[in-house]
Amino acid sequence: xxxxxxxxxxxxxxxxxxxxxxxxxxxxxxxxxxxxxxxxxxxxxxxxxxxxxxxxxxxxxxxxxxxxxxxxxxxxxxxxxxxxxxxxxxxxxxxxxxxxxxxxxxxxxxxxxxxxxxxxxx
Numbered sequence: 016x017x018x019x020x021x022x023x024x025x026x027x028x029x030x031x032x033x034x035x036x037x038x039x040x041x042x043x044x045x046x047x048x049x050x051x052x053x054x055x056x057x058x059x060x061x062x063x064x065x066x067x068x069x070x071x072x073x074x075x076x077x078x079x080x081x082x083x084x085x086x087x088x089x090x091x092x093x094x095x096x097x098x099x100x101x102x103x104x105x106x107x108x109x110x111x112x113x114x115x116x117x118x119x120x121x122x123x124x125x126x127x128x129x130x131x132x133x134x135x136x137x
């Protein structure tokens with residue numbers, strides 16, 4: 016979904032505080048990601064800057080199926096973490112990892128290793 020669809024899907028997102036965990040994450044193909052957490056929903060999400068060379072698979076195991084222009088931004092919720100303290104613990108050391116090639120895969124691994132659910136808890 017694009018950024019407007021993301022915010023329109025849950026109005027709590029518009030009103031909530033957000034914490035950014037870097038805006039220069041890259042994958043092996045050179046795609047650039049931004050990583051943020053929404054306080055009111057507990058959503059950890061990425062914004063992917065689509066480039067023509069990017070594969071359809073992301074490090075989080077999902078497939079990009081939307082037709083978005085090359086300059087478009089794809090927003091994906093990648094996990095649910097209820098508190099900032101927990102997010103900071105899970106992503107401890109993120110600023111050093113972001114600078115590494117394919118740093119975004121480190122995020123995916125941290126989420127898996129910490130059992131972060133990819134879908135909203137019921």
